[in-house]
Amino acid sequence: MLSEFGQLSIFLVIIFSILIIYKSFLSLKSNNQIIEPGIYQLSLWQVTVTILSFLVLIASYIVSDFSLINVYENSHTTKPLFYKIAGSWGNHEGSLLLWINILVIFSYLFLIFNFKHLKNFRLLTLVIQNLIILGFTLFLIFNSNPFSKLEPAPLEGLGLNPILQDPALALHPPMLYVGFVGCSIYFSAAIASMLSNYRGKLFAKSIKSWVLISWCFQTLGISLGSIWAYYELGWGGFWFWDPVENASLLPWFAITALMHSVMVLEKRENLYAWVIILCLITFILSVTGTFLVRSGILNSVHTFASDPARGIYILLFLSVMIFSSLIIFFRTFKKESYNFYFKSKETFILINNWFMAFFLVTVLVGTLYPIFLDVVTNEKISVGPPFYNIVIIPLTVPLLILMVVGPQLSWINSKSLGIIKHKALIIIGALLVNLIIYLFFGSSSFLSNLIFISALFLIIHSIMEAYKIYKKKIKFELPRVISHLGFGLLVLFIGINHNFSNEQDFNLKVGEEKKFNEYSIIFKDLKLKQEKNYKALIGNFEIKNFDKKINKILNPEIRIYSNPETLTYEAAIKTRIDSDLYLTMSNISRSDYYNIKFQHKPLMIWIWISVLMIVLGGFLQLMRNKNES
Numbered sequence: 001m002l003s004e005f006g007q008l009s010i011f012l013v014i015i016f017s018i019l020i021i022y023k024s025f026l027s028l029k030s031n032n033q034i035i036e037p038g039i040y041q042l043s044l045w046q047v048t049v050t051i052l053s054f055l056v057l058i059a060s061y062i063v064s065d066f067s068l069i070n071v072y073e074n075s076h077t078t079k080p081l082f083y084k085i086a087g088s089w090g091n092h093e094g095s096l097l098l099w100i101n102i103l104v105i106f107s108y109l110f111l112i113f114n115f116k117h118l119k120n121f122r123l124l125t126l127v128i129q130n131l132i133i134l135g136f137t138l139f140l141i142f143n144s145n146p147f148s149k150l151e152p153a154p155l156e157g158l159g160l161n162p163i164l165q166d167p168a169l170a171l172h173p174p175m176l177y178v179g180f181v182g183c184s185i186y187f188s189a190a191i192a193s194m195l196s197n198y199r200g201k202l203f204a205k206s207i208k209s210w211v212l213i214s215w216c217f218q219t220l221g222i223s224l225g226s227i228w229a230y231y232e233l234g235w236g237g238f239w240f241w242d243p244v245e246n247a248s249l250l251p252w253f254a255i256t257a258l259m260h261s262v263m264v265l266e267k268r269e270n271l272y273a274w275v276i277i278l279c280l281i282t283f284i285l286s287v288t289g290t291f292l293v294r295s296g297i298l299n300s301v302h303t304f305a306s307d308p309a310r311g312i313y314i315l316l317f318l319s320v321m322i323f324s325s326l327i328i329f330f331r332t333f334k335k336e337s338y339n340f341y342f343k344s345k346e347t348f349i350l351i352n353n354w355f356m357a358f359f360l361v362t363v364l365v366g367t368l369y370p371i372f373l374d375v376v377t378n379e380k381i382s383v384g385p386p387f388y389n390i391v392i393i394p395l396t397v398p399l400l401i402l403m404v405v406g407p408q409l410s411w412i413n414s415k416s417l418g419i420i421k422h423k424a425l426i427i428i429g430a431l432l433v434n435l436i437i438y439l440f441f442g443s444s445s446f447l448s449n450l451i452f453i454s455a456l457f458l459i460i461h462s463i464m465e466a467y468k469i470y471k472k473k474i475k476f477e478l479p480r481v482i483s484h485l486g487f488g489l490l491v492l493f494i495g496i497n498h499n500f501s502n503e504q505d506f507n508l509k510v511g512e513e514k515k516f517n518e519y520s521i522i523f524k525d526l527k528l529k530q531e532k533n534y535k536a537l538i539g540n541f542e543i544k545n546f547d548k549k550i551n552k553i554l555n556p557e558i559r560i561y562s563n564p565e566t567l568t569y570e571a572a573i574k575t576r577i578d579s580d581l582y583l584t585m586s587n588i589s590r591s592d593y594y595n596i597k598f599q600h601k602p603l604m605i606w607i608w609i610s611v612l613m614i615v616l617g618g619f620l621q622l623m624r625n626k627n628e629s
Contacts, residue, residue, distance in 0.1 A: 002060045003068055006147040009053035013100065014137050016046035017130040024123045024130075033119050039126070040111065047108040054088075054101050057146050061088045067153035070094060070146040076159035078533040086170030087160045092294060092310070093146035095173055099290075100140060102181040103133045110185050110210065117198070117206050124192035125185070132184055135317050143310055162534070162561040162568050168228040172221055176248060179218020180290075183251060183283040185210050186258075190279035191325060194332040204266035204275070209625045211262060214282075215255045216618040222248050223611045231571050238494075238607055241388050246367040247289035250360055254282040257356035264346045267411055271346075273336055274353070280325045285360075287318045292367075341413040348406030355399050362391050394447060396491055400454035403484050404461045407477075423461070430456035437496065441602065444499040451495050458488035479624060483617025490610035493603045502600040509592040518547040521583075521598060535560045539585045539594070541572070554583040580604040 020042050027036055057070070061084045066072040074091045075084055089098045107129040114122055140146075163169075186207040193203045225248065226238045239245065258278035264271045291314040340347045366383040373379055404423070430453045437452060438444075444452075462485035469478050506514050508523040515521075522542040529536045537558040544551050554572035561568070574581040582599040 002056050002063075002065055003147045003149055006053050006056040006060070007145075009049045009056065010097075010137060010141060010145075010147070012049040013046060013053070013104065014134065014141075016042055016049065017134045017137070020046065020130050021127050021134075024127045028120055028123055035111075035119055035123065039123075043108045043111055043126070047104050050101050050104040054097055057094060057097060058085055058088045061085060064157065065153075066155070066157050067150055068146070069148045069150045072150055072154055072157045074160050075157045076533065077156060079160060079165070080532065082167070082170065083160060083165045086164075089173050090160055090164045090170070093140070093144045095177070096136065096140050096144050097146050098174065098177055099181055100133065100136050102177055103129065103136065103184055106182055106185040106210070107133065107188075110189070114206055117202065118196065120196045121189075121192050121198035121203075121206070124195050125189045128188035128191050129185060132188065132321075135320075139310075139313050139317070143313060159533075159561070159564050161564070162559065162566045163232055166228055166232050168224045169232070172224040172228060174221075175217050175224055176221030179214045179216075179221050179255075180248075180251065180286040182210065182214030182217065183255065183279075183286050186214075186279045187283035187325075190276045191328055194276065194328050197332075199272050200269045201266050203272070204262050207279070208259075208262045208266065209622060211255060211259050212618055212622045212625065215252075215259055216615050216622065218248070218252055218255065219611065219615050219618070222252060223608065223615075227608060231573055232568075238497075238604075241366070241383070241385050243367050244293055246363050247292050249363055250289060250367075251282050251285040253356045253360040253363070254278055254285055257353040257360075258282060260349045260352050264349050268346055270336070270338055270340075271350070273333065276329065280329070284318065284322055284325075287314065287321065291315055291318055343409060344413050345406060345409045345411050348402060348409060351402060352399075352406065355395060355402070358395065359392060362388070393451070397450050397454045400451075400458045400488065400491065403487065404458050407480060407484075423457075426457055426460045426464070427453075429460050430454075433460075441496065441500040448495055448499050452492060455488045455492040455495065459485060459492065462488060479617045479621035481617070482620065483614045486610045486613030486615075486617060489613065490607060493606045493610060496603050497601055497607065500602050504596075504598045506596055506598075507588065507593045508596050509594065514596070518545055519598075519600075520544040520546070521596070523594070523596070533561065536570075537587075539572075541583055541585075541596075543574075543581055543583070543598075545600075550581075552581055554581060556583050556585045558585065558587060575605050577605065578603065 020039060023036065023039050023042060027039065060068050060071050061075050062081065064071065064075060064077050064084070066075075070091065070093045074087045074094070079087070088094045107126060110129070111122060111126055114125075189203070189207050189210075193199060198206075222245075225245070229240070229245075230238050258275065261271050261275050261278060265275050291311055294310050294314065340350065366387055370381050370383055373381060433456050434449060434452045438449075462481050465477070465481045466485070469481060502517065502519075504514075504516055504519075506516075508514055508521070510523055510525055513520060513522045520543075522544075524540040524542055527538045527540070529538055537560070539554075539556050541554045541556070542551070543554055552574050554574060556572040557570040559568045559570055560566075569584050569586050571582055571584045573583075580599075580601045582597075582601060584597045585594045587594055
């Protein structure tokens with residue numbers, strides 16, 4: 001029954017999409033400037049049946065309906081309820097249905113909330129968005145149907161990949177998809193803008209809130225994935241330049257550039273063509289990331305549901321998107337002339353865009369180059385942290401300085417750059433704090449010190465700006481100050497963490513002790529514990545640090561899952577305000593010894609807090625936009 005209702009819901013999504021496109025084209029021929037009530041009703045029915053289809057899939061997981069192939073392959077009766085629900089989007093078919101849900105929800109919300117804008121522009125946006133919805137829904141039905149039946153229905157399922165059974169990863173895909181798929185609405189709006197000649201300030205106002213929504217959720221989604229990788233994969237870090245991590249980062253660079261460029265278009269009626277390009281690139285990169293992850297091209301611990309047949313469809317769909325949007329762009333392109341003064345806010349925003357574009361191209365090349373080399377020469381290489389550190393890290397210094405200077409300038413032309421002269425006290429403050437870091441943590445490279453000073457320059461300046469805002473009640477600047485402060489803190493804490501982490505890898509058996517530097521680690525004992533859907537071998541380690549008078553007990557685990565049969569290595573982490581103690585253990589085959597990985601990571605929790613500050617600034621700006629509209 002659930003399967004039939006789910007199938008019907010998906011077919012209704014297609015029917016409503018076709019009807020919306022048809023009714024919209026009819027309405028475009030009318031001189032009436034009001035959108036017909038029938039289009040609103042069709043959109044409401046479309047979003048209703050789409051959400052219902054997803055709720056049906058979730059219900060199928062909750063009741064363990066193994067007559068559905070999707071539920072059978074990704075669930076099990078002993079799995080906790082939370083992970084049964086999360087399992088509905090923790091696979092290719094379910095995540096694609098979630099993708100379609102977000103496409104439809106954004107389509108409906110854009111139609112409802114952008115009522116002040118030109119009718120033809122809104123209708124054309126609706127048409128383009130529904131063409132995208134049609135493309136993905138047809139893909140779902142013919143290639144990736146989550147409601148496909150399995151007969152006879154088995155009594156038990158295969159279970160969800162254990163490393164996906166985690167709260168952070170359960171929330172990671174929905175957050176990331178709102179960011180990824182949210183880009184579709186301003187992709188559609190950009191094409192509609194070119195076709196309807198709805199340009200300039202009005203177009204900027206129509207998309208700026210949607211850009212912020214997708215940016216905030218994508219930042220949150222990437223962060224949740226990073227947190228999950230930190231404590232679940234046993235790597236002990238927050239970012240590894242893994243190809244799938246990079247696939248999520250690429251559209252983020254484009255959205256960040258777009259978010260700043262929209263301000264120039266709104267204030268100065270400039271950069272329209274560049275804003276359009278960024279709107280198109282952002283969603284194209286999102287679909288590209290989907291293609292890379294699901295086609296089997298990338299080899300990564302994050303990759304799931306890889307299927308070359310699916311990859312071919314997404315590649316064809318992606319090609320159609322790229323070529324059709326390029327044709328429309330060049331057919332409607334009008335040459336623009338920019339006469340920006342160097343001492344202007346818009347010039348510095350444009351420089352910011354150049355940085356984002358450079359970072360984007362660097363990560364894109366680093367991700368795709370090994371693929372092309374493998375295809376052309378059959379030689380397998382990996383591009384890892386050293387490449388990105390060499391190319392990207394030095395450029396964070398001018399970017400941080402730019403984030404201080406740019407917002408202080410006026411639109412069109414500032415009288416002088418004299419504001420820089422008044423930053424001497426801030427620079428001295430940054431140098432003093434850097435000296436404290438040196439005295440507390442120890443020496444680091446010249447480049448690291450330069451990054452610390454630049455980050456502190458932004459942090460101190462942002463704190464001073466926040467104080468001025470509090471005194472003068474200039475609330476419109478607060479979102480930007482919070483986000484920039486968060487970014488400065490993020491760079492500082494990443495730098496400290498990277499330079500001053502203490503990492504040790506060694507082998508121990510029960511009862512032994514390992515001493516190094518100021519640490520002592522005693523492997524006290526092992527315990528076996530039976531949980532609902534796995535067995536756990538739990539280590540008991542005593543960690544002592546004589547210099548800092550630390551004495552902690554850490555309990556890493558080796559988990560044995562039966563559905564499916566999998567071993568996972570769970571890190572034991574003691575998080576404190578100043579540092580994390582991180583320990584994993586893994587068994588050495590045919591031996592009483594266990595491989596132990598210990599890390600002392602300074603200021604780790606502040607990396608996540610910094611990201612939350614960045615996102616908070618975005619949400620505050622979104623609330624401000626809502627109040628202004």
